[in-house]
Amino acid sequence: MGIKSSVSLYSLQYQYLRGQMTLDDILKYVMVDLGADGIEILPDQMLHGTPAPSDETYAQWDALMEKYHPGLACDDIFLNTNLFKNRELTKRECVELIKKEIIMANRLGFKDIRLVSMVPAWILEPVLDTAAKYDVCLSIEIHGGLGFGVPKTEEYLAEMMRLDSPYIGIVPDTSCFCRRPPRVVDEYSMKVFGTNPDLVKYVNDVFASGRDTFHIKLANGGRDPEMEKYIKDPAKDMFYASNCDGYENCPLSVMDPYADKIRHFHFKCYEMTDEGVEYSMDYAEVIRYLHDHNYNGYVSTEYEGNRWVLPDHPIPELEQVAAHQKYVQKLIRDIEK
């Protein structure tokens, strides 16, 4: 079957939040207008009462599935370990929550769950029987700034290899593979916060040299002395200085030991340029890697430029998602023919 295209409905969150599009409108847009193969959803975002929705909510979902027949790429779930202000949830409480999510995923029709980054590795073994019973695979998201080399992610990877189950995998996010930091973030920070342009230039230069600030800090106890020289006014510069650590410039080969564990892939989109490519990431390179490793799952557009639109400016979610899908669908067609 080969690589398939999907859209994470997260990409259209402001359309939904502000009541400009219903879930039905969004599904029509993604499946009919953009011609994607499937969808990814955060049930906590666009379905009510999760992880135990009402019969009515399930009936509405079933009707939408019947109407648009989307491929169900991935169900993105969260673990609210900090549900209460005065304590962390116990292990038993966490296990029960994940089991509920597995049952809901199965009822919605998904075979893959994305666990948000930093979900503890000890959750896996106690829920494995439930995952097998409901035929749902659990995969941790490996995101820029929380990626390979971060202790909690490494613990998960080690536990995944130890358990070696078809019900445990990974969902890498292309924020790990930025060749340039997102330009929309640079512009937003300079205009909204007044960030020092020399700091922005420094970070861009680091990426141009094949490195990233995240790894410089990881190797230096959390500090980058060179970067600190450009932080002139913490109120204007600190947001940018820490936010840039959410983008990594790793070679794709960091995935090699786990290539057969990739269950799904987040194709981030910060900014589609007028040339029809994404500004920060080289998707031809990523698609080639997946094809060469016999990947035949979905790759999901995850538009996140919406966070970096200047206040009171329209959010170009529809246009950006459409441009990204056009780009990715063509790359898939070209390589799979």
Added chain:
Amino acid sequence: MFDNNVFIEGSCRNVEEDGRIIGYEMETYITYYRGIPLSMINYIAVEADGEKVPAEDIRFTPDRIDWFTIKEMETVSEIKWEYGAKGVVRVLKEGGLSEGEHQVKLTVCTRTAYIPVPLEGNMTRTVVID
């Protein structure tokens, strides 16, 4: 990051009950990209014309059905504030906001699943009471 979700424009008004004005309220979206139980609202704060409203005078409802104080919400794990739902923040104040223009600041802060620091959203709006 979620400032634009806070304090829906044009939503602030005085609240009348049994023929008297008991306070004022405003609507807001959640400062997160998904729905969460009310116990994960870290705090809600209001400032009117530079004056901080005491926390005990604030009430919140995610659905205009159940209303809670900030303190009460700490244990509400079964009722969610859904993404896209207009939550209502009400300030109990005899007489509400006086006629004329006011600067009202709303802060909504939530705890998220994986970001260690709670996410705060702020919005100040000019409110005109006729």
